Amino acid sequence: MTLRTVARAIEDAAESGRTGYRFVDEASNAEPFFTYGGVERATARFGGALQALGLRKGDRVALILPDNQDFVFAFLGAVRAGIVPVPIYPPAGLSKLSGYLENTLHIVAKSGARVLVTDGDIKRLLGEVQLRAQNLEQIVAVEVLRKERAAFRPEKIDLDDTCFLQFTSGSTSRPKGVILTHGNLAANVRAFMQLGLKVEDGVDSGVSWLPLYHDMGLIGFVLGPLFHKNTVTFIPPLSFLKRPAKWLEVLSRQRGTISFGPNFAYALCVKRVRDEEVAGLDLSAWRVAGCGAEPIRAANLRAFADKFAPIGFDRRAILACYGMAESSLAVSFDNAGVGVRSDDVDGALLAAEHRAVPLAGDGDKAVDVVCCGPAFEGHDIAVFAVDDAAGERRLPDREVGEIRLRGPSVTRGYWDEPELTRAAFAGGWLRTGDLGYFVDGSLYVCGRIKELIIVNGRNYYPQDLEWEAGKVEGVRKGNVIAFGTRKPLNDRERVVVAFETGVSDVDAREALKVAVRKVVRQGIGLTVDDVVPLDVGVLPKTSSGKLQRAATRELYETGQLWTRASARKTDRLAVAKEIAKSQLSYVRHAIFGGDKKR
Amino acid sequence: MEKSAGTSWGHEAVVKELMRVLEVHTEHKVELRESTELVGELGIDSLGVMEVVAELEDKFGLTIADDDLREVETVGDVARAVETRLRADGRWSE
Known part of the structure; x- marks a missing residue:
């Protein structure tokens, strides 16, 4: 089948009278269901309101x-x-509001949103x-858009047109807006739905609590x-975080x-779901x-x-995948139906020679690397030496280097x-900044x-x-950061482990x-050269x-790092200020009639 | 005495129940006041706050709206969120 734009896919799906989107809403205890016919009508209304x-x-x-x-x-x-x-x-x-506003301002200004x-x-x-934000003409409440009844005027949309901008939450830099065209998305959907998941049209049924501002929730x-x-049945992300069992219950x-x-x-789910919460459920x-989306x-x-x-959960259902915002969503899936596969490699050789050599047995020095499968057909994934800027020589199997991608997604x-x-x-080739290696055509990400x-x-x-530090009782698992640094002494790389802890007693921290x-x-x-225990909420x-x-x-x-307090306290004042500024800006807008438009 | 989910509640009983849940989470290491901040002082992270809220919902037999959760910072805020729901359900006895 030829590739279609997202706009075309909405029109094509409208004929389906049985399938569509279901939205779990905890507050009203309702689960409104929209067939794709209903989705076509609702999106036309929002499209008309935006026009x-x-x-x-x-x-x-x-x-x-x-x-x-x-x-x-709206999307x-x-x-x-x-x-x-x-x-x-x-x-x-309301905590960390000032950082939030800074990021939001950056995205709004950079994208040039009106x-x-x-x-x-x-x-x-x-x-x-x-x-x-100079470019921003107005902030509109969605409640107002919902009531708008202006007729929708269809637009001609091509595969080369930009569909949306996916801003990445970079760990080092300010968010960057990845341009995704209809062609990118159509190619990626074909790859993960048909080749990766082997989806049966109209029959397979999805359940997702994933946030929709993130590629896995939105594209997936x-x-x-x-x-x-x-x-697809959508669960609000907060409902899942509150009660992970909700995910399994809806499934x-x-x-x-x-x-x-x-x-x-x-x-x-392993940590929080209690047996009695899932008694009687059937995940078969x-x-x-x-x-995917983070180290597995x-x-x-x-x-x-x-x-x-x-x-009834089948362990063979687990499927590891690899991808990033720059590749729409995924570029490789492990084979469906085999479960998680991993490679126990020799940690010493991995560290010293950048080679992933299998280690027999379950020794102390083994590093467990998960297999993310082969590249989707029509896509290419290869590993190059990090300093091979031109991408001249692909590394052989089991040699670790930078993962690079190319293809229509x-x-x-x-x-x-x-x-x-x-x-x-x-x-x-797109440089991913990730390290990995290949074995028999399958990608392993380090x-x-x-x-x-x-x-x-x-x-x-x-x-x-x-992972190791997180095993220590008193260290908050998942709130540990390890890094190397030459500063402030500039003599050699020092290894630092910083972690959050609820323990405040000085001796206990030692x-x-x-x-x-x-x-x-x-x-x-x-x-480790330096270990830094911190209060909860300090790590960025x-x-x-x-x-x-x-x-x-x-x-x-x-x-x-030592003087940084949990962001909570400083932000209360910021909240009050923001609300005051909002009101001020509306007053100004009313008086000067939107003087910001140039 | 244990109260069951359907009964009506007053402010003191709500706070007492809340303290009991929080004490378990913090392993009795911190003295609790209504002004105590969950994240800043009790060392509960955002996922932990969700866990506490889920337990309270079970205890009081109610659902706290996601919108109300965004405003929760202190022990007192949690108590007020619970009380708002109890009032709405007609299970408030003060």
């Missing part, structure tokens, strides 16, 4: 919509009108953005199923066959439990499979960032290049140190430091909760 605001094909509209239903209809409505949506994550709370659509509550907090569960007319009730989550989601229909730990996935086998670059775009490609800790010519992956050093030395054979994280290693290293190098 009535004066937006035309090619204009950008920023979306901050925590409600799944609003988000899906697809914009796309049908040729207006380019720019999804932005909603504020997680309009920002959000809900009434969040609108109150965006005064700073309204005042400082809004766009993919739309092209293939599969039903059981809807007989869901496909669902994905990052590594932490599976770990959270769940044929693909995908895992085979041990977590195996623990999940063990725990839920009694209610890969972006043509970042929005309004020509230099970053040039730097992202080498000889036609970690990020920038985060490697290099001591005496040996390479260590911070995740491995963090004991924790000793325990962390010991466990890292035993597990990895590396001596991205919007999606990923640890920011580079930012932590910077704080350490400048001495700010």
Whole structure:
């Protein structure tokens, strides 16, 4: 079948009277279901409402919509009108608001969005953005858009047109807007739905609690199923975080066959779901439990499979994958139906010679690397030496280097960032910044290049140190950051492990430091130079909760890591200020009649 | 005495129940006041807050709306979120 635009896929799906999107809404205890016919009508209404605001094909509209239903209809409505949506994550709370506003302002300004659509509550907090983004003409509450009844005027949309901008929450730099065309998305949907998942059109059924401002939720569960007319049930992300059992409950009730989550989601279920919460559930229909988007730990996935086998979970359903925002969503899936496969390699050889040599047995020095399968047909993944800038020689099997990609799912670059775009490609290949190796055509992913800790010519992956340190009782698992630094002494690379702890007693913290050093030395054979225990909430994280290693290293190098308090206290005042500014800006707008428009 | 989910509640009883849940989470290491911040002082992370809220929902037999959760910072805030729901359900006895 030839590739179709997203706009065309919405029209094509409209004939389906049985399948569509279902939105779980906890507050009202309702689960509104829209057939794809209903989706076509709702998106036409939103498209018409956006056009009535004066937006035309090619204009950008920023979306901050925590409600799944609003988000899906506004997003697809914009796309049908040729207006380019720019999804932005909603504020997680009133804490860390100033950092949130800074990021949002950057995205709004960089994308050149003329309009920002959000809900009434969040609108109150965006005064700073309204005042400082020159291009932003108005912030519109979605409640107002829902009531608009202007007729939708269809636009001609081509595969080469930009569909949306996917801003990445970079761990080192400010967010960059990945340009995704309809052609990129159609190619990627074909790859992961047909080749990866072997989806049966209209029959397979998805369940997702993933946030929709993130590629896995948006491309994986809004766009993919739309092209293939599969039903999807959306759970609000907060409902899942509150009660991970909700995910499994909905999967059981809807007989869901496909669902994905990052590594932490599976770990959270192992930790939090109680047996009585899932008694009577049946997960036997769940044929693909995908895992990606962050480093995968085979041990977590195996623990999940063990725990839920009694209610019908098939361990062969687990499927590891690899991809990134720059490649739309995924570029490789492991084979469906075989379960998680991993490679126990010799940690010493991996560190010293950058070779992944299998280790017999289950020795202390083994490093477990997960297999992410072969590249999708029509796509190419290869590993090159990091300094091979031109991409001249692919490394042979089991030699570790930088993973590079090319193919129809890969972006043509970042929005309004020509230099970053040039730097992202080498000889036609997208440089991922990830390290990995191949075995018999399958990709194994080790970690990020920038985060490697290099001591005496040996390479260590911070995740491995963090994993070990997380075993110490009192250290908050998942809130550990390891990095190497030459500063402030500039003599040699020093290894630092920083972690959050609820323990405040000075002696108890000293004991924790000793325990962390010991466990890292035993597990990895590396001596840690400095161990830094911190209060909860001090380590910097991205919007999606990923640890920011580079930012932590910077704080350490400048001495700010110790003086940094949890962001909560300072932000109360910021909240009050923002609300005041918002009101001020509306007053100004009313008096001067929108003088910001040039 | 244990109260069951369906009964009506007053402010003191709500706070007492909340303290009991939080004490378990913090392993009795911190003295709790209504002004105590969950993340900043109790060392509960955002996922932990969700866990506490889920337990309270079970205990009181109610659902706290996601919108209300965004505003929660202190022990007192949690108590107020619970009380708002109890009032709405007509299970408030003060």
